[in-house]
Amino acid sequence: MRYETPTTTKEAATLLYKEKGQAHVLAGGTDLLVRLKMGTIEPDLVVDIKHIPAMQAISKSATGFKIGAAVCGAAIGEHAALKKAWPGVVEAANLIGSDQVQGRCTVVGNLCNGSPAADSVPAMIAAGAKAVVVGKDKRRTVAVEKIVTGPGKTSLAKGEVIEAITLPARPSNSGDAYLRFIPRTEMDIAVVSAGVNLTLQRGIVKSARVVLGAVAPTAVLVTNAAKAIIGTKLDEAALEKLAAACSAACNPIDDKRGTIEYRTKVAGVLAKRAAKIAYQRAGGTL
Amino acid sequence: MTGVLVSTTINGDPVQFACPTDEVLLDSLRNRVGLTGAKEGCGTGDCGSCSITLDGRLVCACLVLGVEANGREIGTVEGLVENGKLHPLQEKFIEHAALQCGICTPGFLVAAKALLTKNPNPSEEQIRYALAGNLCRCTGYDKIVRAVQAAAKEMRKK
Numbered sequence: 001m002r003y004e005t006p007t008t009t010k011e012a013a014t015l016l017y018k019e020k021g022q023a024h025v026l027a028g029g030t031d032l033l034v035r036l037k038m039g040t041i042e043p044d045l046v047v048d049i050k051h052i053p054a055m056q057a058i059s060k061s062a063t064g065f066k067i068g069a070a071v072c073g074a075a076i077g078e079h080a081a082l083k084k085a086w087p088g089v090v091e092a093a094n095l096i097g098s099d100q101v102q103g104r105c106t107v108v109g110n111l112c113n114g115s116p117a118a119d120s121v122p123a124m125i126a127a128g129a130k131a132v133v134v135g136k137d138k139r140r141t142v143a144v145e146k147i148v149t150g151p152g153k154t155s156l157a158k159g160e161v162i163e164a165i166t167l168p169a170r171p172s173n174s175g176d177a178y179l180r181f182i183p184r185t186e187m188d189i190a191v192v193s194a195g196v197n198l199t200l201q202r203g204i205v206k207s208a209r210v211v212l213g214a215v216a217p218t219a220v221l222v223t224n225a226a227k228a229i230i231g232t233k234l235d236e237a238a239l240e241k242l243a244a245a246c247s248a249a250c251n252p253i254d255d256k257r258g259t260i261e262y263r264t265k266v267a268g269v270l271a272k273r274a275a276k277i278a279y280q281r282a283g284g285t286l
Numbered sequence: 287m288t289g290v291l292v293s294t295t296i297n298g299d300p301v302q303f304a305c306p307t308d309e310v311l312l313d314s315l316r317n318r319v320g321l322t323g324a325k326e327g328c329g330t331g332d333c334g335s336c337s338i339t340l341d342g343r344l345v346c347a348c349l350v351l352g353v354e355a356n357g358r359e360i361g362t363v364e365g366l367v368e369n370g371k372l373h374p375l376q377e378k379f380i381e382h383a384a385l386q387c388g389i390c391t392p393g394f395l396v397a398a399k400a401l402l403t404k405n406p407n408p409s410e411e412q413i414r415y416a417l418a419g420n421l422c423r424c425t426g427y428d429k430i431v432r433a434v435q436a437a438a439k440e441m442r443k444k
Contacts, residue, residue, distance in 0.1 A: 001306075001307045001308045002307065003290065003307040003351070003353050026351070026354075028349075029349050029350065029351070029354075030331055030349050033310065033331075033348070033349045033350070033351070034330045034331065034349070036308065037310075037329055037330060037348075038330075046307070046351075048351075048354060050354075072343065074343060097331070097419070098331075098334065098418055098419020098420075099344050099397065099400070099401075099416055099418075099419050100331065100334055100337055100344050100345055100346045100349075100397070100419045101331055101346070101349075101419065103340070103343035103344045103345040104343075104345050104346075104349060104350070186415060186418040187418050187419065
């Protein structure tokens with residue numbers, strides 16, 4: 001196994017592109033090293049991206065925030081300005097694993113691992129986050145919801161790496177929230193999850209994005225759920241419509257952690273609760 | 287052995303070792319450096335027995351490659367003792383009998399120290415959340431939580 005530590009994203013992309021055998025990106029390693037240990041992967045090349053300056057920082061500009069692909073979950077939680085602007089994204093990122101895992105895991109890793117239950121993904125999609133994708137010859141910016149195509153599968157071409165995640169500038173009176181259901185209080189994988197991001201104008205929902213996790217092969221952006229609350233003050237009728245739209249969008253698996261029926265019902269319940277939190281964070285009163 | 291030379295700092299001391307690229311840091315620490323405090327429980331980041339700090343951040347040594355340690359600073363349970371004196375957390379773990387078989391203890395100590403560095407006065411709930419990544423199959427956690435609270439109190443006096 002070759003281990004490389006490039007210092008630019010382009011160099012990383014070129015290394016990955018040129019490798020004829022199995023090549024993997026190493027960010028936090030909290031998924032990669034488990035797969036290595038289990039023997040489910042036998043990489044010929046591992047590219048450690050933690051020496052690339054462009055991937056190491058969280059920055060704020062007029063266009064919003066940029067989170068480098070090598071920034072760990074704990075660092076995201078420690079960033080006061082990011083937490084203030086995007087509390088839902090930060091709480092979702094901080095739900096990944098234990099404190100030990102937080103010291104290593106990244107949101108880009110969480111995304112590219114392709115788990116339908118990835119915690120940070122619904123919150124990022126709800127936020128309208130974009131991925132900065134770098135190949136050996138060109139860069140492109142892609143909506144986060146276009147990255148994962150199925151469990152463990154992404155739309156990234158050979159040699160492409162995600163350098164950073166961008167979050168748009170925040171209009172005033174905006175709020176986001178992420179909730180997941182797990183059978184215990186900490187350290188578990190979402191049975192169902194919901195991320196809601198909205199902006200208010202005089203207490204009325206002007207725009208919204210509602211995303212569900214763990215109820216389909218990928219996170220689901222539920223446009224009908226957003227439509228159900230846009231133009232409302234999040235009254236009971238709007239919340240019921242939101243829940244119904246969420247349940248209708250579910251296509252979950254049946255397993256020991258949750259049945260299809262259970263996940264379908266809970267998706268609506270969690271979306272309602274997350275919407276209420278986002279609404280209050282946006283300055284609305286329920 | 288084909289290995290990569292790794293130069294790192296462990297508990298403040300410069301250390302060099304050579305390891306294969308696919309070896310995890312836990313194995314490097316235990317088998318090459320001779321620091322056997324960090325234990326392998328699950329080997330997949332679930333149990334926290336191999337907790338160490340890497341550039342000050344709490345991590346599982348089983349989820350870090352040995353080669354990643356190059357140029358970084360590692361802290362292990364062996365670094366808790368200062369001038370031959372046990373750390374207050376170690377004293378309180380003994381006093382409260384917060385261990386039985388002891389396999390999880392080094393991980394709990396390192397994780398608890400990381401918590402108290404960030405938050406010298408944690409609530410019981412904060413302690414339980416912070417130690418959620420450390421599994422103990424003997425004590426039922428209560429004595430561990432009491433020991434951490436007692437150590438925090440002791441450390442605040444200083």
